[in-house]
Amino acid sequence: xxxASLDKRPGDVAAMFDAVAERxxxxxxxxxxxxxxxxxxxxxxxxxxxxxxxxxxxxxxxxTSSRTFTxxxxxxxxCDFSLGMLQVGARRPRTARDPGPATRSPCRxxxxxxxx
Numbered sequence: 001x002x003x004a005s006l007d008k009r010p011g012d013v014a015a016m017f018d019a020v021a022e023r024x025x026x027x028x029x030x031x032x033x034x035x036x037x038x039x040x041x042x043x044x045x046x047x048x049x050x051x052x053x054x055x056x057x058x059x060x061x062x063x064t065s066s067r068t069f070t071x072x073x074x075x076x077x078x079c080d081f082s083l084g085m086l087q088v089g090a091r092r093p094r095t096a097r098d099p100g101p102a103t104r105s106p107c108r109x110x111x112x113x114x115x116x
Contacts, residue, residue, distance in 0.1 A: 010081070018084030025064055040068040049074035063089030
């Protein structure tokens with residue numbers, strides 16, 4: 001069995017997530033037997049962001065966790081290492097409580113490659 005190592009190049013890691021981005025959320029649901037949905041709600045409840053508050057979701061992937069924060073009226077900005085993951089999330093339909101990335105936040109959506 002191959003062992004994971006920490007000597008991966010950032011571009012290679014991002015490319016791997018870009019390649020699976022379209023099916024990432026489905027894979028998460030299947031591998032966790034649906035538990036990932038509960039985990040998202042538990043984290044959002046623990047953060048307890050209220051209406052108008054801002055949340056910066058680091059390592060947001062496709063933004064499924066970010067959307068969970070918006071159910072209470074909070075604004076959430078998704079930030080991820082993989083631009084492909086963010087792009088998949090950005091193509092999903094918005095709701096009234098989920099206005100999209102950075103529309104009402106002083107933060108901007110970024111990837112690790114666009115940070116100074």
